[in-house]
Amino acid sequence: MSKQLTSQQGALFLEYQEKWRKIALSTEPIDKEKAKVAVKSAYTLIGEPQPEVLIFDSPYAAGLALDKLLYETGFSELKYNDMLDRLWDKLFTYLTHAPEDKEDPKLWHLTHHIHDLVTSHMWELDSSFGIGNIYIPEEFEAGNVQPDTACCEANWFDFCISELNYQHDSNHWEIYEAILKNCGWIASYQEVCIVCERPCKILFDNQFNLHAEGEAAIEFIDGFKLYAHHGVRFEPD
Template identity: 40%
Template sequence: MKLINSLTPSQEILIPVYREKWREIALSTESINHQKATVAINAAYQIISYLHPRIIFCDSPHRALKQMERGERNKVTNRLDKKLRIELIEELAKQVGGKLRSDVNLIWSQLRPQLWGQLMRQISGEIGLKLGEGIQPELWACNASIFDFYISVLSCSHDEKKWQIYRDLILNCGWFFPFENICYVSARPDILSFDNQQRLHAEGSPAIQFRDGFSIYAHHGVRLPARYGTVHPNQWQAEWLLTEDNAELRRVLIQEIGYVRISQELQAKELDTWQEYTLLKIDNSVNLEPIHLLKMTCPSTGHIHVIRVPPHIGLARAAIRWVNWGINPEDFSVQT
């Protein structure tokens, strides 16, 4: 078999096309067609020599989890993954040179954190789901983007039946949990909301929501508890920092609330002043270490800007010097 070792320019420009094609498929919020999903599931069971299962459709992975018999990675999940995804990987990889595989894998490497890593982390973290308990089409879509490119663009030979079943499962199912005699198939989410960097994000509303109301809140990729996620960031309260133990959530709260509001609402203590600069300290246990803030008030506009400085700094002039990379405030030719 002659290896394919390079791409033509016309082939190379199609890489992002296939990445975006499978991102759109994986992030679909259209309702699944139960009849098509049933056909796809039955074909998958047949290819691993299992009888057609009883299929139960659920409104969310959470609902499926509550109904199914949980366990470690079951043999049906394992066999389907090996028969379809792994065997397609092995079959197609034999026809493509190592460097080219690395180049084309850019499709996979850019999709996987967005489509699978993020969704899996958020959803499974919310409901306590282990990876081995089911199959997530988002993960399979990452591989499908490469399979599709190899097959459609590079004309690699392949098992057409496996590829058809693999595609049909992604196109027609949400998360599904296959057991020997029964298979639970989740609906797709009704809402999927992202920021401009493709991170799960919504303000005051769910970033992921299923038809049964199961929801996940996220702020630029960080999962939020409902007590924060249901409130628009403009209305977040500085006092929440006093009881929040999670460091990542404290970081998000601080970033959105801002040090100006934090210093006002938590009654920061004045340590020192120099001209229009004031060094403040927040005594409350907002963070793992004391928070020292340099407040700068513009003499002409009255605009206030607050920036955090290291907690060992106790004088306003020292804080100004730290902010300005060691330059003494007296050396400023123009103060703003």
């Protein structure tokens, strides 16, 4: 197969890119039952016992709960790697001979920047209260695979599978797709899997930087929010 897409294929790929941008930046509440089914199916696929799935209204709420849960009961790390990384690694092997890499750089920039700003704001909130009772999973940090960041490459997976007829494990792809469509941020352990709600608001400028005038640039349903001006976080007066 040619290493380059035809002009017609390139135009069609842009439709897939837009589809997955909308999924990554959706502000619709997650369907909790679909999220639980997707997570449990994913654990089965990677050979792990099904966990208890705990859903929180924001990453901040999840961090507060995790600190208490880890202190009271403790959780074991998944073998080898976290759940999303293992799903991604297995799926990517089907596309090693794809014609070219089509990651969405603008979406990658925005989603990773969101993770960076949100987690730094979580740390600062905890420090300002002087209570030290938050645990931020490594998976929440920028640079890790999460449902929103994974959409940067899911567009390419989807295109290669749907339009170029690439060989793949259909069950594996359906489970991975269900995770990305139905879950916010995830922290996976042997005993439990933490799933966060999506933001109820995400605002950004034409350079794909978090940005809003006179309101929060990103906000969750429990009121956790942050303000940003062209990608730079600030505290309002």
